[in-house]
Amino acid sequence: MMMRNLGGRWGYVAKALHWSAAALIITMLGLGLAMVHDGLGSGAKFETYQLHKEIGFFVLAVMLVRGLWRMANSSPAFPAAMRPWERQLARAFHLGFYILIAAMIASGWLMVSASPLPFPTHLPGGFIVPNLTGPNALLEARSKLIHEVLSKLLIAAIGVHIAAALKHHFVDKDRVLLRMLPFYHDDNRA
Numbered sequence: 001m002m003m004r005n006l007g008g009r010w011g012y013v014a015k016a017l018h019w020s021a022a023a024l025i026i027t028m029l030g031l032g033l034a035m036v037h038d039g040l041g042s043g044a045k046f047e048t049y050q051l052h053k054e055i056g057f058f059v060l061a062v063m064l065v066r067g068l069w070r071m072a073n074s075s076p077a078f079p080a081a082m083r084p085w086e087r088q089l090a091r092a093f094h095l096g097f098y099i100l101i102a103a104m105i106a107s108g109w110l111m112v113s114a115s116p117l118p119f120p121t122h123l124p125g126g127f128i129v130p131n132l133t134g135p136n137a138l139l140e141a142r143s144k145l146i147h148e149v150l151s152k153l154l155i156a157a158i159g160v161h162i163a164a165a166l167k168h169h170f171v172d173k174d175r176v177l178l179r180m181l182p183f184y185h186d187d188n189r190a
Contacts, residue, residue: 002185005073009179014073017066019182024059025101025154028052032151053112053121057129060105067098079174090164097161100154107147114140 004011010018034040035048078087112121113131121129133139168176178184 005076008076008079008175010076011073012182013069014066015180015182017062017069018180021059021062021066021101024055024062026158028055028059029151029155029158031055050119050121053108053129054123056105056108057121057123059101063098063101063105076179079168079172079176081172081174093157093160093164097157100150100157104147104150104154107143107150111140111143111147114143116140 002009002011003013005014031048031052035045035052040048078090082090109129110132112119113133114136116135116137118131118135120131123129165177165180168174169178
């Protein structure tokens with residue numbers, strides 16, 4: 001079992017962090033869409049908001065661990081057939097992805113902190129997440145708008161990410177997609 005990234009392959013830790021973050025983020029987006037549309041009763045809506053906030057802090061934790069792991073492990077080499085501009089675009093896109101996720105978390109935390117309804121965010125173990133600020137209706141409205149815009153950008157970015165992975169697999173016929181799949185193991189390094 002290869003724990004660390006090596007050559008042209010992602011290690012199991014990087015894969016686990018990638019897929020954990022993906023599952024949490026997609027869950028967050030689904031909850032976010034569900035809670036802003038009518039159809040939930042007030043009790044269900046409150047519970048959905050609380051779960052959304054809680055999972056948001058799990059996303060933060062996974063992304064922090066993922067960032068530290070990525071700094072400690074070099075990323076696998078790009079396939080030799082990738083052109084230099086494609087490599088630069090891939091690096092920029094992934095950096096943008098991390099920035100977008102961080103901005104989503106920050107805007108959500110700020111929105112919750114500035115809310116005139118000071119419902120705390122409880123995490124397992126009895127930990128209560130501190131607010132970044134006190135109630136402020138204008139700050140809440142602005143951070144809510146930013147959070148909504150960022151959510152749409154994140155959904156678009158996920159679509160582009162998936163499309164790029166499928167392009168690598170079906171058009172370029174390289175192993176970029178395969179090498180990130182959880183149980184894929186191949187001695188080829190492309």
